[in-house]
Amino acid sequence: MESEKAKILPFYVLIDVSASMSGDKLDQANRIMPQVVDALAEAPILADKVRFCVIDFGSDAQVRLPLCDVLDQHSSLPSLTIRGATSYAAAFRLLRSEIEVNVKQLKADGYLVHRPAVFFISDGEPTDPEHEWRTAFQDLTAGFPTYPNFVPCGVDSANPRTLATLIHPASGPKQMQMYLMEKGQNPADAIAAIAEILISSMLASGQSMAQGSSGMILPAKQDLPAGISAHSSDDFV
Amino acid sequence: MRSHTIGLHEVGPLGGQIGAGGQAKVFLAPAITLDDVAGPLVYKQYKPGHEPPHGLSAVVARRLRMDVMTRSRLDRLAAWPVRIVEQGGAVSGVLMPLIPSGFFENRVLPSGQPKRTLREVQHLFIDPGRAARLGMPAPTDAERLTVCRDFAAALHLLHRNELVIGDINAKNAVFRLDARPCVVIVDCDAIRIKGAAAVVRQLNAPDWEPPEDTLSQATDLYKFGLFVLRCLGPGPMASVSRDPARADAVLAPEGRKLLRASLSRRPADRPTAQDWGRYLDGLLIAPRRQSTPPPPPPAATSTPGWKRDPRTKRWVQAT
Numbered sequence: 001m002e003s004e005k006a007k008i009l010p011f012y013v014l015i016d017v018s019a020s021m022s023g024d025k026l027d028q029a030n031r032i033m034p035q036v037v038d039a040l041a042e043a044p045i046l047a048d049k050v051r052f053c054v055i056d057f058g059s060d061a062q063v064r065l066p067l068c069d070v071l072d073q074h075s076s077l078p079s080l081t082i083r084g085a086t087s088y089a090a091a092f093r094l095l096r097s098e099i100e101v102n103v104k105q106l107k108a109d110g111y112l113v114h115r116p117a118v119f120f121i122s123d124g125e126p127t128d129p130e131h132e133w134r135t136a137f138q139d140l141t142a143g144f145p146t147y148p149n150f151v152p153c154g155v156d157s158a159n160p161r162t163l164a165t166l167i168h169p170a171s172g173p174k175q176m177q178m179y180l181m182e183k184g185q186n187p188a189d190a191i192a193a194i195a196e197i198l199i200s201s202m203l204a205s206g207q208s209m210a211q212g213s214s215g216m217i218l219p220a221k222q223d224l225p226a227g228i229s230a231h232s233s234d235d236f237v
Numbered sequence: 238m239r240s241h242t243i244g245l246h247e248v249g250p251l252g253g254q255i256g257a258g259g260q261a262k263v264f265l266a267p268a269i270t271l272d273d274v275a276g277p278l279v280y281k282q283y284k285p286g287h288e289p290p291h292g293l294s295a296v297v298a299r300r301l302r303m304d305v306m307t308r309s310r311l312d313r314l315a316a317w318p319v320r321i322v323e324q325g326g327a328v329s330g331v332l333m334p335l336i337p338s339g340f341f342e343n344r345v346l347p348s349g350q351p352k353r354t355l356r357e358v359q360h361l362f363i364d365p366g367r368a369a370r371l372g373m374p375a376p377t378d379a380e381r382l383t384v385c386r387d388f389a390a391a392l393h394l395l396h397r398n399e400l401v402i403g404d405i406n407a408k409n410a411v412f413r414l415d416a417r418p419c420v421v422i423v424d425c426d427a428i429r430i431k432g433a434a435a436v437v438r439q440l441n442a443p444d445w446e447p448p449e450d451t452l453s454q455a456t457d458l459y460k461f462g463l464f465v466l467r468c469l470g471p472g473p474m475a476s477v478s479r480d481p482a483r484a485d486a487v488l489a490p491e492g493r494k495l496l497r498a499s500l501s502r503r504p505a506d507r508p509t510a511q512d513w514g515r516y517l518d519g520l521l522i523a524p525r526r527q528s529t530p531p532p533p534p535p536a537a538t539s540t541p542g543w544k545r546d547p548r549t550k551r552w553v554q555a556t
Contacts, residue, residue: 006477034348041346041371045359045476
């Protein structure tokens with residue numbers, strides 16, 4: 001009976017906590033973590049497959065829930081609070097360093113590690129200079145062996161054209177998608193819908209993980225919740 | 238002779254939706270009763286493009302041809318498709334017995350939200366302390382052995398009737414602890430009659446792949462070995478483990494030997510479900526003599542309907 005190495009999917013959620021997120025949007029964002037925990041409590045063997053991390057970003061970026069088995073967490077989940085501007089660059093840099101450290105740690109602990117999955121949720125344009133966040137994104141995705149599958153999600157005033165450039169991989173058999181709030185929707189409801197997509201992706205990815213699979217599955221378009229549309233990178237030129 | 242196919246109009250008005258998966262939705266079907274099915278029925282409606290090709294009728298017909306005793310045993314061990322439902326000459330779904338309420342757990346999720354959860358066997362594989370903390374039962378070793386024993390009995394009945402389960406996995410069987418049999422096999426439309434092609438292409442769930450490519454009764458026995466190992470050796474990474482030593486503490490030397498043989502790469506080495514049943518019976522009989530008699534069967538309860546709220550997609554009780 002050959003012993004197999006267990007395979008882990010690190011799942012990162014990056015949440016915008018800039019000033020514009022205050023109110024209902026932040027309340028919904030704060031519901032994401034308990035919902036993830038509930039979803040795993042109903043499918044508890046996925047805790048053998050998925051590790052979850054939350055990073056928030058405003059003027060700076062902070063790890064709010066270090067990559068962990070959330071069912072193992074006895075302490076209460078962190079509460080997100082508003083912190084100024086919208087630095088995409090800070091978010092991308094911190095994510096890159098976390099992924100690097102986390103993957104190294106998981107491998108040292110004897111696990112095989114799937115390509116990390118990232119849901120990036122923002123309600124506005126980056127406030128840092130374009131060349132800065134573009135360089136940070138380049139460092140995260142190109143020439144970084146453990147680059148993540150990156151799924152941008154936009155609500156409210158997020159710019160679809162900006163977010164579309166963050167879909168990674170943007171093409172090929174394992175291309176990712178972008179999720180956008182449809183016009184006229186309530187942004188807080190859109191965040192709740194994105195949480196639903198994120199959870200269904202986490203469950204499907206964890207359940208399907210097997211040798212050779214990509215480790216990141218997004219829901220089919222017909223299964224998306226109301227008020228959200230899915231786009232690929234060539235939808236916005 | 239009964240027809241194994243009925244029209245959708247005969248099913249009558251559907252009740253609340255109680256489940257949804259990638260290939261089908263499940264609704265209560267309160268308006269129809271069948272002479273050969275004891276309890277309430279549900280209608281499993283395949284999503285367009287996911288209707289199984291012909292062959293399902295053989296699985297339905299196999300049950301109808303069984304003698305009454307065997308059929309009632311089958312119905313207690315498996316949520317078997319009892320009728321094919323057609324609409325406009327095409328298969329739209331199947332009728333199946335409703336899974337009894339004893340196989341559900343009323344629990345509170347970590348967020349505080351109450352939830353009625355089907356007791357899939359995956360809940361047996363996690364650390365018992367964690368299961369209890371998450372509001373699920375944390376069975377004792379003896380209860381786990383009983384679950385294995387009843388699973389072996391279900392598998393034996395199916396194998397004796399020339400059937401192949403194919404996709405045994407963490408979600409395709411459900412358990413209870415307060416009545417026997419304590420295991421029911423669900424999602425039976427993937428079952429295959431030995432010697433015939435599968436209704437739905439038989440697949441291996443991740444972490445349940447047998448050594449050989451073709452699914453047969455021998456791969457069922459391998460997967461049953463994985464079930465025993467993961468049920469008797471719960472904890473971190475049990476759900477993906479294939480190391481029989483995990484269950485050594487619970488199994489006497491003979492059981493350890495059976496488990497290692499079940500996980501053999503050579504199909505011919507694997508013990509039958511009946512071998513397992515006899516061994517587990519032997520383990521269970523001794524302690525049971527000293528214990529108090531089993532409680533009377535619970536009074537029949539009506540199973541409340543559950544449906545998905547279309548907006549939140551959460552399960553809510555249909556009133």
